[in-house]
Amino acid sequence: MASETSQTEDLQEEIHENGEVQRDRLDSLPLGSMSDPRKEGENQDASQSQRRSVEEVLARVVLAPAQCLWTTEAAGSVLLRIDEDCTEEPVTVHQMFLASVQRYGGLFALATKKQDKWEKMTFCEYYQGARKAAKSFLKLGLQRFHSVGILGFNSAEWFISAIGAILAGGIMTGIYATNSPEACHFVASDARADIIVVENQKQLDKILQIKDQLPDLKAIVQYSEPPQKNLPNLYSWEEFLDLGLNVPDKELDDIIDSQRPNQCCVLIYTSGTTGMPKGVMLSHDNITWTAIHASRAGDMTPADTRQESLVSYLPLSHIAAQIYDLWTGIHWGELVYFAQPDALKGSLVTTIREVRPSSHMGVPRVWEKMMEKIKEGIAQCGYMKKKIVAWAMSVSQEANQRCANKDGEKPFLFALADGLVLEKLRAELGFSCCQKFFSGAAPIGSETMQFFLGLNIRMYEAYGMSESTGPHFMSGARGYKLPSCGKVVPGCKAKLADVDADGTGEVCFWGRNVFMGYLNMEDKTREALDEQGWLRSGDLGKMDAEGFLFVTGRIKELIITAGGENIPPVPIEEAMKQELPIISNAMLIGDKRKFLSMLLTLKCLSNTETMEPTDELSLEVVEFCQALGSQATRVSDIIGGRDKAVYQAIQEAIGRVNARATSNAQRIQKWTILPRDFSITGGELGPTMKLRRPVVLKMYQSEIDNFYKE
Structure with missing residues (x-):
């Protein structure tokens, strides 16, 4: 495998020989006391340690020796993709954090609601908390390049554990809170987790079931509540932080100083929608370069100009939330509010209304659920109010579409509609101060995009993957075209491989954000990277003359019929949902089959406690049925009697x-309505609500077989 371009090799050799690179950005930071101005006089030892870090740790940027662009070993190092288009100096997570503490030290960084009151932590306190956690991890025996697994909902403790694990020389590894004990075992074993941090008793029970099968496991820490049982090597959060009080600063600083930007610090496990999860190894440079440079495409504002705020609620074990909430938050000095654990069960909107964030990100399914909730609210309004809202939304849609690809002035009628109606609707959602709206982790449907344009909410799409440390393409205020997912992030490159006559090819990535490799999986790593080091996305797409990318489907999802025709399923599935808004999920079937068929689910209400879909139809579907002359209020009403009106509308x-x-x-050619909607709890959707096609195929094998009986 070719290791790099000659220019990159020259620069790498220069870095290795000189042991340092330019440090203009870090040198420009004012050096001095970093104590919180509101707590001056306290923590003098900590301040001295911080000053030592600023003056000495930032003095040199050294890379570990490397011969290749990839590795599959946790302790391995890689060549960085430094070239003439991406010359920014590489830094470690600690160096990025320290620079931010120097710049934003007295500003609030994290906010947690306890007993109906927001408790806030400054960047200085955040940094010191991470150092305390790092010392405690060392006391518990965390080995270099072994993992700290974190299993639980987003919290200040999650963030502090993540940073602390890295400062202590370990690898931070998020574990999905929805994982079964068996899935937790796979990740913890593969990552060689020395310590696992869990949220509560529910997550602790999973680890207790498998702990005897984890030879590396030394301790478990529980953070949201004290453990109910007194077990060996099980600690509450407070007990854990006290463990490292006697660990000398120098011991921790020596480990921090030994860390290199081209070494692994984070493991992101793929959700396993297409097979066994893979451990995506991300280097310090992957994380810091993406947080510092790639996030500029999202028009981020440094906190000393105007502090951004956001609500953290999506799974931090996924790269989308981790890069957006945790790493970007550190570099830009954002204030991160933590949602309640039941955020996706209904409390998210309450939190958003309360904190009124300046930016917000959701996966498509979250935006879809929000859209359905708004539609239900509008449906319950009186006749005149419905008409006024419909008018205002149509005016906004038209104005936003006209100005979608240029900064044109919107007409007076739009200003009237927005001021009288839409501002109030956005305020009810908590978006009165929100300037930036992002969607990521999966393609978002055009119906959802159009609906939010009607609220004067322009959704910016971020497209990438775990292996590209998140965003590789982004749309934004200066690069927006529907239904594209934007242009390549500055400093990154992209190309289409194996382009067909239609201009469609596999989207391939190049940049400092491209991962190190899959942990312990050389074959899979070689499959993901071509001979020049380009990352194959597995997605099919087209690029227009302006550089906007249009993703059309996934190669692995490509249906190849018995007649040899290649059919991407996503456009057909999206077209079906657009034609009939009562459809929640549509999955096309037909691989190696004589014709296409489709599985359909209807929009229904969910159990507010378990989030499992119920038999009860959503208000939108009930009203749709009533308009057809059907009295159905449940999915079973429609399926049981093969409701003629509904079936005819679908046909x-x-x-x-x-x-x-x-x-x-x-x-x-054929289709059927399934008795229940897809869900995470049901297994049809992954942790980020992506459709798990192999699981659905297996679950509904008998229904599929019925399509193809002679």
Whole structure:
């Protein structure tokens, strides 16, 4: 495998020979006391340690020797993709954090609601908390390049554990809170977790079931509540932080000083939607370069100009939330509010209303659920109010679409609609101060995008993958075109491979954000990277003359019919949902089959405690049925009696989709409505609500087989 371009090799050799690179950005930071001005006189020892860190730790940027762009060993190092288009100096997580503490030390960084009151922590306190956690991890025996697993909902303790693990020379590894004990075992074993930090008794029970199968496990820490049992090597959060009080600063500082930007510090495990999870190894440079430079595409503002705020609620074990909430938050000095653990069960909007964030990110399913909730609220309004809202939203949609690709002035009628109606709707959602709205982790449907444009909310899409440390393409105020996912992030590169006559090819990535490799998986790493080191995304896409990317589907999801026709399922599934808004999920079937068929689920209400979908139809679907003359209020009402009106409406919608098919092979021939919607708890959706196609195929094998019986 070719290791790098000659220019990159020259620069790498220069770095290794000189042991340092330019430090203009770090040198420009004022050096001096970093104590919190509101607590002057306290923590003098900590301040001295911080001053030592600023003056000495930032003095040199050294890279570990490396011969290749990738590795599969936790202790390995890689060549960085430094070239003439991306010359920024590499820094470690500690160096990035320290520079931010120097700049924003007295500003609030983290906010947690306890007993109806927001408790806030400054960047100085955040940094000191991370150092305390690092010392305690060392006391517990964390080995270099072994992992600290973190299993639980977003919190200040999650953040502090993550940073502390890295400062102590370990690798931070998030574990999805929805994981089964078996899935937790796979991650903890593969990552060689010495310590696992859990949120509560529910998560602790999972680890207690598997702890005897984890030979590296030395201790468990529980952070949201004291453990109910007195077990050996099980600590409350307070007990844990006290463990390292006697660990000398020098011991920790020596470990921090030995860390290199081209070494691994984070493991992101893929959600396993297409097979066994893979441990994506991310280097310090992957994390810091993306947080510092790639996030500029999102128009981030440094806190000493105007502090950004956000609500953290998406799984931090996924790269989208981790890079947006944790790493970008550190560099730009953002104030991160932690949502309640039941955020996705209904409390998220309450938190957003309370804190009124300046930016907000959601995965498509979250935006879809929010849209459905708003629609239900509008449906319950009186006739005149409905008409006024519909008018205002149509005016906003038209104005935003007209100005989507240019900064044109919006008409007076739009200003009237926004001021009289839409501002109030956004305020009810908590978005009265929100300037930036992002969607990531999966493609967002055009219906959802259009709906929020009607509220004068322009959704910016971030497209990337765990292996690209999150965003590689982004849309933004200066680069927005529907339905594209924006342009390549400055400093990164992209190309299309194996382009067909239609201009469609596999999207490939290059940049400082491209991962180190999959832990212990050389074959999978070689599959992901081509001979020049380009990362294959597995996605199919087109690029227009302006550089906007349009993703059309995934290669692994590509349906190849018995007749040999290649069909991307996503556009057909999205077209179906657009034609019939009562459809929640649509999954196209037809691989190695004679014709296409489709599984459909209807929008229904969820159990507010378990988030499991119920049999009860959503208000939107009930009203749709009533308009057809159907009295159905439950999914079983429709399926049980094969409700003629609803079935006919679905067949007509499929007819409209089929009418736009480019060939007969792309027409849907058969379909069925499933008795329940897809969900995380049901297993059909992954932790970030992506469709797990192999799981669905297995779960509904009998229904699929019925399509193809002679």
